[in-house]
Amino acid sequence: MTSISKVRYSRRSMLKTGAAAMAGATLPAPMVWGQQTKDITLRQFGTGVSNLNDVANKVKEDLGFTLEMTALDSDSVTQRAATQPGSFDIADIEYWICKKVWPTGNLQAMETARIANYDKIVGIFRNGLLTPDSTIAQGTAPHTVGFVEGPGGTEFVDEESGWMTLIPTIYNADTLGIRPDLIGRPISNWSELLNPEFAGKASILDISSIGIMDMAMVCESMGEITYADKGNMTREEIDQTIAIFTEAKQNGQFRAFWKSFDESVNLMASGEVVIQSMWSPAITAVKSRGIPCIYQPLEEGYRSWGGGIGLSSNLSGMELDAAYDYINWYLSGWVGGYLMRQGYYSAVPETSRDFMTENEWGYWFEGKEATDVITSPTGDALAQAGEVRDGGSFQERMGAVACWNAVMDENQYMVRKWNEFIAA
């Protein structure tokens, strides 16, 4: 530890040390720490979505230090962030998990002045507005848990305070996936999930915090319930929602529930299910088997989610500097391009553009017709020339978010009700 504390920089000492160090800290370019950098290992954990070995390899190549990745499911991620602060340096978590975990004090706020591309981060994560005239969706909108008043702050603040809880990395808008060949007619509302026409051929995900949101979208679309805030329901609203779905379950509406990504792919690809809640890469996986599958945009809008990188409060000195380097590198475009070619969005889309072809950028971000074959980062063909992305452009998709993944005040009650639903 002594070698590290010798080169520890406070902001003040950094100003004194001069331009070289300043440039190193604020530019996304890798810093030259020599041998010491190579010895640094940062331990990152998070959901499988963005914990990719390709990213760790590229970090080693570009920045010189080692990034250890651990992929877990979202329950385990929450648990680890809340209960084992010593086990990680970087937490790659979702914003609703941040709301749960931040009060434990296991994460430290990040200074936006040290984030080179901070000004280019999409408005959703800063003031909540995609465009100046956007309305803010229900649920745990990222900007509401994105800032604290200062270093060591425990309360979230509404304005851009200069101290960020999570640096946004990846986000998307989720909706229902359908098998157009087996349905044979247009689908345009969430309520279709409970349409008796699809009895025995529908599915919903068995992850209570997300499943309840999809349920709420359906109930609202059916006109049965109007929620004040789908992301923070009252007990009555939870009871009503679960009651509607329990009745549907007992009438045999659902073929199965799924909990893991692969299950959702198999249910859809085998034709067991023709309409279900789904995640974007699962659609891609079904399509890459040559089976038609659409990520259907719906009138009521999307259920959206966002993830970001948080720093452990144990980080300091050179490790902390390395972590800032990593964040700046993360936002500098290579990762963004990689993720956007899977159908996700990057927090700083414009830097990602340099790492995508004009065709890819047009297809994934602008919602234009593909001019050539679109392939995934692993090389599978996802779309042919002339096809457009389901839901259209970034503005159309992220502009139609109805609610964000959230954690409710009545979470424990909701979970109990959810267990009753599964056992019903």
Added chain:
Amino acid sequence: MTEQTASLDAPAAARAKPRRAPSRHAAGWLLAAPLAAVLGLFLVLPILMIAIVSFWGATEFSIYPAFQFDNYAFLFGSDVTYRVFGNTLKYALITWLFTLLIGFTVAYYLAFHIRSLTWQIALFLLCTIPFWTSNIIRMISWIPFLGREGIANSALLSWGVIDAPLDWLLFSDFSVILAFVHLYTLFMVVPIFNTMMRIDTSLIEAAVDAGATGWQVLWHVIVPLTKPGIMIGTIFVVTLVMGDFITVRFMSGSQSANVGRLISNDIGLLQYPSASATAVILLITVLMVIGILLRFVDIRKEL
């Protein structure tokens, strides 16, 4: 478990008759110590831990030491618990019935109809081949087979037996029990086969000489003598089925619940105390079932 080990320790200690009389007790204790230490550390201690945590309290992301009955109060106050325990017992009972019938038949055939020892061993090993792959793979391989467009349905459709695919083949109680029976029948075959092999064939000859019919021999000679094997197999099957959660989750498409799933849901949501309370009740239930079973047969005597 503990009762059995105690009984195993006693003869072991007795057998180790030392030459010098004064150290007789010391040697006995020493011989029993390793097993006692292993069981104490890896069986008794964890169970005690679970029992203790079951009285703790939990917030959304942490647990805190306390002595409260909230977890048990909620568990016994919710009708979900009774339904789920009922469901678990139902699975155990039906699975037991089928594994017993199949297991007994297979063991009977191996023990009494195959004459050469070589063939008996060969066929017995054949039974174990599926066990060379993992439990989960054997279970999941049923899914494409039973699915709506799976092999079973397409075969039935092409034979003209049915007009529309049968939905209840997969993601139903049927598929859950099918998977259980498939997974656990061997646990019935092995102990029953083992006890049958030890039956003195002269007893059967005597019964036949005395004029007993085939069924009478089976019912009055073989079944009573096979009881310990049946009981051991039963304990295996019942405990495995009651403690399972992954089979129920996959084969019912998450649509049915058993106690194991209740516990795994709680763990997923960081509710360790409530998971522990459910585990304690499950443990007590299983011990009670085994206790009842042991009243029918004295395994210790028969072994």
